[in-house]
Amino acid sequence: MNLANPAEASNRIQEKPRGSGKAAKSILIGLGVAFILIMLVLPLITVCVYALKQGWEVFSGAITDPYAIKALQLTLLATVVAVVCNTIFGLFASWAISKFHFRGKQFLTTLIDIPFAISPIIAGLVFILVFGRIGWAYDFLQAYDLKVVFAVPGIILATIFVTFPFVARELIPLMQAQGNDEEEAAALMGANWWTIYRKVTLPHIKWGLLYGVILCTARALGEFGAVSVVSGHLRGKTNTLPLHIEILFNEFQLTAAFAVSSILVVTAIIILILRNIVEFKGRKEESEHVR
Amino acid sequence: MGQAKWVSSKRLRKKNRVIPGFGLSMGITISMLSLIVLIPLLSIFVVLSGVGPADFWKAISDPQAVAAYRVSLICALAAALVNALFGTILAWILVRYRFPGRRILDGLIELPFALPTAVAGIALTTLYSDNGWIGKLLAGIGIKVAYTPIGITIALIFIGIPFVVRAIQPVLEKLDGQYEEAATMLGASGWQTFRRVVFPEIRPALLTGFGLAFARGLGEYGSVIFIAGNIPYETQIVPLIIMSKLEQFNYGAATSIALVMIVFSFLTLFAINFIQSRLNHAAKGAE
Amino acid sequence: MYVELKDVNKEFKGFRALNDVSFSIEKGKLVGLLGPSGSGKTTILRTLAGLVHPDSGDIWIDGKRVNDVPASKRGIGFVFQNYALFRYMTVFDNVAFGLTVEKKDKKFIKQRVNELINLVGLEGLQDRYPHQLSGGQRQRVAFARALAPNPHLLLLDEPFAAIDAKIRKELRLWLRETINSLGITSIFVTHDQDEAVEVADEIVIVNGGRIEQKGNPADIYKSPATPFAARFIGESLVLDRHETLHGFETYSGYDQAVIRPELIQITKHGKQPILHASEDGIVEDVFFRGSLIEVHVNVKGMRLIGHRSPEEEPLLPGEKVSVLIYRLYLYNEDKVHLAENVRLKDENTVFI
Numbered sequence: 001m002n003l004a005n006p007a008e009a010s011n012r013i014q015e016k017p018r019g020s021g022k023a024a025k026s027i028l029i030g031l032g033v034a035f036i037l038i039m040l041v042l043p044l045i046t047v048c049v050y051a052l053k054q055g056w057e058v059f060s061g062a063i064t065d066p067y068a069i070k071a072l073q074l075t076l077l078a079t080v081v082a083v084v085c086n087t088i089f090g091l092f093a094s095w096a097i098s099k100f101h102f103r104g105k106q107f108l109t110t111l112i113d114i115p116f117a118i119s120p121i122i123a124g125l126v127f128i129l130v131f132g133r134i135g136w137a138y139d140f141l142q143a144y145d146l147k148v149v150f151a152v153p154g155i156i157l158a159t160i161f162v163t164f165p166f167v168a169r170e171l172i173p174l175m176q177a178q179g180n181d182e183e184e185a186a187a188l189m190g191a192n193w194w195t196i197y198r199k200v201t202l203p204h205i206k207w208g209l210l211y212g213v214i215l216c217t218a219r220a221l222g223e224f225g226a227v228s229v230v231s232g233h234l235r236g237k238t239n240t241l242p243l244h245i246e247i248l249f250n251e252f253q254l255t256a257a258f259a260v261s262s263i264l265v266v267t268a269i270i271i272l273i274l275r276n277i278v279e280f281k282g283r284k285e286e287s288e289h290v291r
Numbered sequence: 292m293g294q295a296k297w298v299s300s301k302r303l304r305k306k307n308r309v310i311p312g313f314g315l316s317m318g319i320t321i322s323m324l325s326l327i328v329l330i331p332l333l334s335i336f337v338v339l340s341g342v343g344p345a346d347f348w349k350a351i352s353d354p355q356a357v358a359a360y361r362v363s364l365i366c367a368l369a370a371a372l373v374n375a376l377f378g379t380i381l382a383w384i385l386v387r388y389r390f391p392g393r394r395i396l397d398g399l400i401e402l403p404f405a406l407p408t409a410v411a412g413i414a415l416t417t418l419y420s421d422n423g424w425i426g427k428l429l430a431g432i433g434i435k436v437a438y439t440p441i442g443i444t445i446a447l448i449f450i451g452i453p454f455v456v457r458a459i460q461p462v463l464e465k466l467d468g469q470y471e472e473a474a475t476m477l478g479a480s481g482w483q484t485f486r487r488v489v490f491p492e493i494r495p496a497l498l499t500g501f502g503l504a505f506a507r508g509l510g511e512y513g514s515v516i517f518i519a520g521n522i523p524y525e526t527q528i529v530p531l532i533i534m535s536k537l538e539q540f541n542y543g544a545a546t547s548i549a550l551v552m553i554v555f556s557f558l559t560l561f562a563i564n565f566i567q568s569r570l571n572h573a574a575k576g577a578e
Numbered sequence: 579m580y581v582e583l584k585d586v587n588k589e590f591k592g593f594r595a596l597n598d599v600s601f602s603i604e605k606g607k608l609v610g611l612l613g614p615s616g617s618g619k620t621t622i623l624r625t626l627a628g629l630v631h632p633d634s635g636d637i638w639i640d641g642k643r644v645n646d647v648p649a650s651k652r653g654i655g656f657v658f659q660n661y662a663l664f665r666y667m668t669v670f671d672n673v674a675f676g677l678t679v680e681k682k683d684k685k686f687i688k689q690r691v692n693e694l695i696n697l698v699g700l701e702g703l704q705d706r707y708p709h710q711l712s713g714g715q716r717q718r719v720a721f722a723r724a725l726a727p728n729p730h731l732l733l734l735d736e737p738f739a740a741i742d743a744k745i746r747k748e749l750r751l752w753l754r755e756t757i758n759s760l761g762i763t764s765i766f767v768t769h770d771q772d773e774a775v776e777v778a779d780e781i782v783i784v785n786g787g788r789i790e791q792k793g794n795p796a797d798i799y800k801s802p803a804t805p806f807a808a809r810f811i812g813e814s815l816v817l818d819r820h821e822t823l824h825g826f827e828t829y830s831g832y833d834q835a836v837i838r839p840e841l842i843q844i845t846k847h848g849k850q851p852i853l854h855a856s857e858d859g860i861v862e863d864v865f866f867r868g869s870l871i872e873v874h875v876n877v878k879g880m881r882l883i884g885h886r887s888p889e890e891e892p893l894l895p896g897e898k899v900s901v902l903i904y905r906l907y908l909y910n911e912d913k914v915h916l917a918e919n920v921r922l923k924d925e926n927t928v929f930i
Contacts, residue, residue: 021481028384039448043449044406092323096320100317111329114332115328119510120530122552134338164328182665185658190651190676196310199667204666218405224412229537246409249416258413265406268407276397276398289665
């Protein structure tokens with residue numbers, strides 16, 4: 001064993017597979033790549049091909065349609081509000097959970113995860129049960145002439161609900177792994193909460209935070225089920241982009257549906273690229289500073 | 292007296308924490324969680340309390356609902372199994388092999404998280420419908436995909452694959468190649484090494500990924516509804532039943548079925564945790 | 579007294595971490611809290627700092643009871659075991675942090691930080707990040723950071739634990755000199771008795787949440803006050819049949835005895851002048867330890883360890899030798915007694 005060249009030993013994984021190993025490698029890579037191509041890439045290509053099937057005119061007509069633009073605006077509004085709201089929640093929740101000991105911590109963490117565990121349909125349903133005609137808050141809303149369900153606030157609330165844990169879930173494990181030493185040291189020197197968070201904690205978690213924000217954005221942009229329940233499908237009023245796509249598809253306006261979809265496909269690809277960059281940068285920086 | 296005591300104990304607790312900001316962060320956390328998640332969820336029980344046991348039972352045991360449970364369960368299970376197999380293969384080739392395009396493949400895994408489900412839904416439906424690119428081929432050999440349980444399963448495979456890959460990948464990355472080398476040195480073949488040495492290591496992660504993909508499949512709506520076609524007793528999944536009850540303004544029935552679904556998702560996650568802890572226990576006992 | 583703990587108790591979930599801890603420290607002293615891991619020494623340090631709150635008892639610093647003073651207001655500098663340097667701040671920003679928090683004038687901060695960086699010998703490294711420093715340099719930054727706000731008490735938790743053995747010795751001397759030149763009252767925690775003896779003016783021995791003994795290193799070494807102190811300090815060996823040894827037959831009523839290498843003289847057989855006070859033994863093992871040679875001898879079924887100089891004639895395993903025991907520490911439950919070899923006294927022999 002001692003005769004082994006250390007350089008050779010360190011290369012062990014990527015090494016020269018012999019005989020059957022080589023065949024296994026080719027088969028496995030073939031299977032994996034085929035799966036991804038058929039299951040994930042082909043649908044993407046479908047969107048692009050169908051979007052441009054009837055030419056550029058139809059495509060640009062579909063995406064500049066006033067209803068499409070209204071839907072895009074509403075989607076962006078809901079996304080921005082959800083991201084801001086869930087980022088604030090994530091920053092506070094991760095601080096409370098990772099920096100202190102208290103009873104029921106595990107339980108609290110589980111509660112935060114609930115929106116991941118239940119169907120988006122149920123997420124929409126609960127807001128109807130609160131603010132809809134049979135909801136206990138309905139009379140109050142009526143009295144002040146407010147509308148939540150089948151209106152913009154409902155859509156925003158449903159979007160916040162389904163994306164609620166994203167930022168917190170990224171930050172909590174990160175901050176727990178980092179430990180409390182630096183925060184304790186800063187607190188001993190008399191720094192207040194805001195100073196510690198800004199100067200000591202935030203530099204550690206900035207990539208994780210960005211990562212969480214990106215995931216949250218992706219999900220908020222594309223949320224369909226929950227929003228579909230609370231929207232009432234009012235064109236130009238409570239339609240988000242995914243709901244607009246549904247209407248177009250069901251009206252057999254295939255090209256228009258795919259044209260509008262292509263906006264979201266491009267966004268999805270941008271998000272994927274950003275996600276990979278952020279993940280790479282975060283890993284690199286962490287490995288640098290941890291040593 | 293009582294108040295003074297309370298104040299002093301509160302002060303005591305406050306000064307016992309060296310790092311500041313507990314009260315503020317906890318307060319905001321609990322308030323936001325309650326307002327956005329807990330209180331709305333509790334309204335399920337508020338509404339159900341007005342439904343009555345007979346109506347509740349009638350709603351959840353309605354034959355159409357029972358058929359929907361079956362479709363949802365079978366499709367989610369089938370999709371999660373396919374994903375467990377291909378997820379393991381994908382995680383393995385991404386971690387253990389170097390080949391051109393590996394990084395792009397790695398990035399693509401996350402596509403189902405990034406792509407809006409409705410877009411995925413219409414794309415899959417178009418692709419697998421009788422005159423779609425794949426649907427045409429399959430129709431030629433007599434297999435119909437769109438508007439059948441197979442279509443639902445395909446949509447759920449699409450949505451669930453990242454869960455499995457992303458659960459296994461980090462475990463494989465950490466797994467020391469020396470284990471495999473040791474097994475190879477002892478004369479194990481490649482397949483034996485995988486089955487006896489690598490697989491036990493990734494099993495807990497595989498189970499987690501499987502569970503997450505399954506749970507997601509049960510609740511999935513956007514990517515499924517287009518390809519499912521909403522045919523009662525055949526391709527109507529549970530979220531669609533809830534949706535149609537809501538459209539009939541039958542809130543009691545919708546909420547009853549929703550509760551069944553919630554209970555089922557939690558049971559799934561609980562079961563996975565339980566098996567997980569048993570596996571851990573067994574592994575520890577063996578040591 | 580400058581720092582004083584009175585009957586301090588602390589329990590962690592049923593585990594008695596501190597058990598009626600009382601001791602005091604004079605101003606300007608450099609004190610080592612010495613004890614095995616889990617003895618409560620770090621808890622004492624963290625209690626002083628305000629990171630841990632006692633269940634009962636009083637803590638006094640500079641004539642003020644500080645139990646209700648929050649950690650940040652106690653005027654304490656704390657050097658953490660792994661330094662807890664701010665990883666995303668430069669050396670300069672790390673040292674400046676405490677002053678920035680106090681909203682000191684920028685010019686003052688710059689001057690003070692530079693002064694401290696010079697003091698700890700890190701000139702030119704101001705703009706480095708912690709991961710670009712060696713272990714020893716990191717410790718110096720942690721030290722400078724703790725000193726920056728001008729604390730009147732400096733606490734150091736295992737200050738040398740994370741440093742390579744080689745630089746450790748050098749850093750010990752440096753720390754001792756620097757602290758003495760500053761004249762700041764300092765307390766450090768260690769499990770390494772060499773470290774405590776070498777660095778501290780005074781040692782407090784902690785065991786099982788109790789204070790066993792407090793005193794200067796030489797006194798503790800020469801006259802341990804408790805059985806634990808006797809066993810813990812020095813290269814101690816416990817014997818259970820001491821009364822069978824020549825010169826110690828008359829000491830009875832003690833359970834066990836502690837012996838150290840420097841209390842034993844091992845000579846080649848036949849070369850021992852005071853034969854009636856010594857024992858015969860067989861060499862079991864011989865270890866070369868650099869500046870000395872460690873010899874394990876079997877005497878009446880008990881293993882004793884002694885040192886010899888490399889200059890002396892070498893001994894071989896299996897060889898018959900004479901073993902002269904000058905002194906033993908005898909103890910039972912709670913008493914320690916320094917027992918002289920009575921046969922040496924009778925003779926009034928002078929030995930080296």
